[in-house]
Amino acid sequence: MDRTLGRRRSARDWVVDSIAFTVAVLLGLVLYNDGEKDPIPEWLLALDFFTGMALCLLLWFRRRWPIQLAVLSAVITVFSEAGGIAALIFTMTVAVHFRLRVTLALLGVNIASMTAYALVREKNEPILTVIITTAILYVGAVGWSLYVRSRRQLLQTLRDRADRAETVAQLQAKQAQMRAREEIAREMHDVLGHRLSLLSVHAGALAYRPDASTEEVGQAAEIIRASAHQALQDLREVIGVLRAPAGELPQPTFADLPVLVEGSRRAGVPVELELDAPGTMPDHVGRTAYRIVQEGLTNALKHAPGQPVSITVKGAPGNGLQVQLTNPAPNRRSGQRQGQGLIGLTERAALVDGRLEHGRTPDGDFRLAAWLPWPS
Structure with a gap:
């Protein structure tokens, strides 16, 4: 079954259903006027009109009970010409939204209904002509509906592929971002770890040499200052990569x-x-x-x-x-x-x-x- 059945009716659905109802009523009245010439009782002619118009009204519910209404319309069109177009629309609805075997089964029911219709209405035309003409109409409508169904399935497949491709692209982008973050974290560990280790060594030397001369303290302090300055500079370069996506990480070479x-x-x-x-x-x-x-x-x-x-x-x-x-x-x-x-x-x-x-x-x-x- 098509996933569009049972969902809330959209603006496009309202337009399509309105057109289908209008066409079914107008053509149903034309067929009914033509059928008044058939040699049938008055009560059957009245039943033809009221049941036909009822089928037209039921078109508004064809998205909720498509198969049930299609079978009901096949039964009613045994004697009703006013509901003939509505029955055709019900059959097309099933062909668009359900599998082929369901459509073929319903088509068989309609062919049986056409045979009974030709006998009940006592048409002036030969029975075989009525059956063949109506069968061609139904087969053509079902064929068009199957084309619409296959086209919708193709479009839905393309949408699903596009959604999957977008999801994969997002996952790949996230993975690339994670790899970039890991690379930046590794660079920060390598660069800053070495600089801070040098700072720790010099600071430890000052702590364990309370008797160091002023000159020695000054030299050690200068080395600490220079190392801290270089560590800050390295940190700025690494952080700069985060602010500039097009940039590259500052990389040392073997010559360094x-x-x-x-x-x-x-x-x-x-x-x-x-x-x-x-x-x-x-x-x-x-x-x-x-x-x-x-x-x-x-x-x-x-x-x-x-x-x-x-x-x-x-x-x-x-x-x-x-x-x-x-x-x-x-x-x-x-x-x-x-x-x-x-x-x-x-x-x-x-x-x-x-x-x-x-x-x-x-x-x-x-x-x-x-x-x-x-x-x-």
């Missing part, structure tokens, strides 16, 4: 790696860097290597402040890039959980088809190692 290491050295962390990676490196690989080193230095500053860090970055086109950081491992409590930084690094490495591992070495040091693809 020595500057990153030098900043940690100025913070008092003894860092040893071995860099051997000649050739032109893809941006995404170099950026991932930078983030791995940055996260490793941040973890060293947090968990093993003042301890030496050894960094090795080696590779060549076609062989891949190997990144390794080692530092003395802190004595962690057994219940301490792994931070989100290492999880994020693992995801970063996987995104460029690389791999990352971390853990304690047999010597008791903490080791962070990654291999990244470097196509030739």
Whole structure:
């Protein structure tokens, strides 16, 4: 059954129903006047008129009881010509809103009604001519109704597809927004985590050196001020991406790696860097290597402040890039959980088809190692 049946009548439905009622009444009266010439009793002629007009009035309820009224009209048109057009409209209504088998069954009922009509009304024309003419009229009306039904189904299918496409597009947009937010959160963690770790180291040095000279305090304060200023600048750049959708996240490059290491050295962390990676490196690989080193230095500053860090970055086109950081491992409590930084690094490495591992070495040091693809 069509989903439009039973719903509240729209303005278009009111117009269509009004036209159908008017046409049924006018043509029904024409047929009734023509049928007055038939050799039938007066009481049957009066019954023809009143039942025919009743069928026309029932057209206003054809959307509520379409099949019931169509069957009733088929019975009444056995003797009524005034209700012939109304019966045809009832049949068309069923053909538009119901399956083909229901329509064919109703068409069979109407053909039987036509045969009985030809016998009851005693037409001057041959019975076969009356049956064939009326059958052609009904088949044509049903065919047109089936075309209307198929067209409505096609339009509804196109609307459903459009709605699904819009829903999928909205979901994809939300997913893209979530991925962008995750990327921004990762950038904020990488950028600000390292800067704030440097601030923590210098502030801790001042706290544990109450006997420091004025010059040393001034130098440490200047480093803290510069690091805080840079952290604020990095934060502004990241937040700026949120305000400008067309912008891109500020991304470091592999060439910035020595500057990153030098900043940690100025913070008092003894860092040893071995860099051997000649050739032109893809941006995404170099950026991932930078983030791995940055996260490793941040973890060293947090968990093993003042301890030496050894960094090795080696590779060549076609062989891949190997990144390794080692530092003395802190004595962690057994219940301490792994931070989100290492999880994020693992995801970063996987995104460029690389791999990352971390853990304690047999010597008791903490080791962070990654291999990244470097196509030739």
